[in-house]
Amino acid sequence: MPNIGPLEIIVILVLALVFFGAKRLPELGKGLGQGIREFKKASKDIRAELDDSFKDDPKPVTNNSASDKA
Numbered sequence: 561m562p563n564i565g566p567l568e569i570i571v572i573l574v575l576a577l578v579f580f581g582a583k584r585l586p587e588l589g590k591g592l593g594q595g596i597r598e599f600k601k602a603s604k605d606i607r608a609e610l611d612d613s614f615k616d617d618p619k620p621v622t623n624n625s626a627s628d629k630a
Contacts, residue, residue, distance in 0.1 A: 580588060 576588075577585060
């Protein structure tokens with residue numbers, strides 16, 4: 561996959577400006593930023609919950625055959 565250079569970014573921004581207009585671009589950017597922020601927060605929450613669940617695992621029960629006989 562080719563890298564995206566500065567010229568390609570400028571072309572994409574100009575096309576977005578033509579399609580959505582100058583008034584809609586800030587709203588779209590704000591919505592995109594909020595979506596990314598919520599995704600990062602959710603992934604952090606899930607990671608923290610998984611880490612906590614692994615830390616809270618009880619130690620495995622060992623079966624001593626000597627204590628069963630006594």
